[in-house]
Amino acid sequence: MLAWCCHLQSLRFDMPKIFDFTRFSLRDLIATAGPTVLVIAVLCALAYVLADPQPPAVVRISTGQENGAYEGFAKKYAAELARYHIKVEMTPSLGSLQNLQRLMDPVSQIDIGFVQSGSTEQEDAERNGLISLGSLFTEPVWLFYRDTHDISELNQLKGLHINVGPAGTGVPQLFKKLLSVNGVAPDELQLGALENTPATVALLAGTIDGMVFSSAPDELLIQMLLQTPGIKLFDFTQAEAYTRRFPFLSHVVLPRGIVDLGRDLPARDYQLIAPTATLVAREGIHPALVDLFVQSATRIHGRAGWFQRQGEFPTASYTEVPVAPAAAKYYKTGPSFLQHYFPFWLSNFMERMWVVVVAVGALFIPLSRIVPPLYVWKVRSRVYRWYGQLRSVEQAIEDVPNNKRKEVYALQLGHLNGIEEKVNQISIPLSFAEELYGLRSHINFVRNRIIGLQGVIDIENGPATD
Structure with a gap:
C-alpha cells in the first residue's frame, strides 16, 4: 500500500511535465500565424473605417x-x-x-x-x-375663396386679394407659373404672404378674398375649410391641360363624399392639380x-x-x-x-462589409495552406537547431592530435551532457515526439562514439608500469 501511494505521489509531480509534452503548441501557432492575422485585422479595421457601415x-x-x-x-x-x-x-x-x-x-x-x-x-x-x-405623396394646389365670388378660371382672380404664403413655401413661385399660362400678370391682383394659419383667419374674417397653398389632404386645415360655410374650393376643370404644360404636376380628383359620406361633402368631384412632395x-x-x-x-x-x-x-x-x-x-x-x-x-x-468578407475569404484560402507548414517548421526547429550543436561536437573530435585526444574527448562529453540536459527540457506537442526522441538517440550515438574513442586511447597507452 505504501509503495502504491509513493507511485501516485510521483505521478502527481510528473503530470505537469506530461501536460507540457502533450499540449498543443499555441505559442508556435501564434508565432507563425500571428503576423498574417495581424495584417488581416488591420486591413479589416481600415475597410471598416472606409465603409463606415x-x-x-x-x-x-x-x-x-x-x-x-x-x-x-x-x-x-x-x-x-x-x-x-x-x-x-x-x-x-x-x-x-x-x-x-x-x-x-x-x-x-x-x-x-x-x-x-x-x-x-x-x-x-x-x-x-x-x-x-x-x-412621398401628392400635394394638391388648394385654392379656397369666399363664395361671394364666382370663379371658374384663374383669370377671374384679377383685382382680388389672394394669399399665396411666404416665399419659402414654394407656392408663390408655382402660383405665378399658373397665372402666367392664364395670361395674368402678378401685379394684376394683390398677392399676400401670410402663413396658413393667419391667412385662414383673414379669409374667414373677409379681409382677403382667397388663399392658395399646397399640402397633403391629411392637414386638418383643409378638412376644416372643406366643411366651412361660405368658403368654396376652386375646381381646376383644365387640370389635364396644366399637367401637359408642367410635367411635374399630376391630375388628381377629390372624390365626392370623401370628407363626409353622410353629409355628402364635397357634393361633387373636384379636379385638382398636384405637385408631389x-x-x-x-x-x-x-x-x-x-x-x-x-x-x-x-x-x-x-x-x-x-x-x-x-x-x-x-x-x-x-x-x-x-x-x-x-x-x-x-x-x-x-x-x-x-x-x-x-x-x-x-x-x-x-x-456594407461584403467586400471585406470576400477579401478575407480570398486571403484565408492561401493562408490555410501556408500556415500549417510554417507551424510544423516552427515546432520542429526547436529540435533541429540542436543538430548544429551536435555536429560541432562531432567536428571537434575529428583529427585531434594524439597528445590532446583525452582532454578534447572529456571536454566534448561535458558539452554533450549539457546539450542533452537542455534537450530534455524541450516542450513539444506529442505529434512531434518522434523528432525529439530521434535527437536524443543521436546524442547518445555521439556519446557512445566518444566513449569508444576514449577506450581506444586507453588500449593504445596500455597498463601503467612501475
Whole structure:
C-alpha cells in the first residue's frame, strides 16, 4: 500500500511535465500565424473605417410650418428611426423652397428635407449634390375663396386679394407659373404672404378674398375649410391641360363624399392639380440612412388615401431630382435578401462589409495552406537547431592530435551532457515526439562514439608500469 501511494505521489509531480509534452503548441501557432492575422485585422479595421457601415446617431431634417403636413410626417419619421436608436432633429421652415435652400447651402447642417416637385431643375439638383429618396405623396394646389365670388378660371382672380404664403413655401413661385399660362400678370391682383394659419383667419374674417397653398389632404386645415360655410374650393376643370404644360404636376380628383359620406361633402368631384412632395437629401448622406428613410417612407406613405391607391407611393417617379440608386432599387425590387431574414443592423453591416468578407475569404484560402507548414517548421526547429550543436561536437573530435585526444574527448562529453540536459527540457506537442526522441538517440550515438574513442586511447597507452 505504501509503495502504491509513493507511485501516485510521483505521478502527481510528473503530470505537469506530461501536460507540457502533450499540449498543443499555441505559442508556435501564434508565432507563425500571428503576423498574417495581424495584417488581416488591420486591413479589416481600415475597410471598416472606409465603409463606415453604421449610420450616424443623429440626422437633421428640415420640415415645414407649424402644424403643417411636413411637420406631422417628420414626427412619424422620427418615431420610425427611434426604433433604430437614431435621433431625428426637426428644424421648422416656411416650406419647400426654404428646405431646398438649406440643402443647397454647404454651411447648413440639414441632412434631409421635404421638397415639392417643380422647385428646382435636374441640372441644378445635380450641380448642388442633391439626391431624391423618392416621391412621398401628392400635394394638391388648394385654392379656397369666399363664395361671394364666382370663379371658374384663374383669370377671374384679377383685382382680388389672394394669399399665396411666404416665399419659402414654394407656392408663390408655382402660383405665378399658373397665372402666367392664364395670361395674368402678378401685379394684376394683390398677392399676400401670410402663413396658413393667419391667412385662414383673414379669409374667414373677409379681409382677403382667397388663399392658395399646397399640402397633403391629411392637414386638418383643409378638412376644416372643406366643411366651412361660405368658403368654396376652386375646381381646376383644365387640370389635364396644366399637367401637359408642367410635367411635374399630376391630375388628381377629390372624390365626392370623401370628407363626409353622410353629409355628402364635397357634393361633387373636384379636379385638382398636384405637385408631389419629395424626400431630398444631400449626396453624401450615409447609405444606411437612405435605406432607413426609404423603408420608413413605405410604412408611412404606402397606404391608400384620398388621391392614391395602396402601394402607389412612395415611388421613384414624379421628381426632377436624381433618385439615389439604393432608393430606386428598393422601389423596384423591395428589401434585399438579407433584410428579409436579419435585423437591420446586421443586414446593413453585412451588405456594407461584403467586400471585406470576400477579401478575407480570398486571403484565408492561401493562408490555410501556408500556415500549417510554417507551424510544423516552427515546432520542429526547436529540435533541429540542436543538430548544429551536435555536429560541432562531432567536428571537434575529428583529427585531434594524439597528445590532446583525452582532454578534447572529456571536454566534448561535458558539452554533450549539457546539450542533452537542455534537450530534455524541450516542450513539444506529442505529434512531434518522434523528432525529439530521434535527437536524443543521436546524442547518445555521439556519446557512445566518444566513449569508444576514449577506450581506444586507453588500449593504445596500455597498463601503467612501475
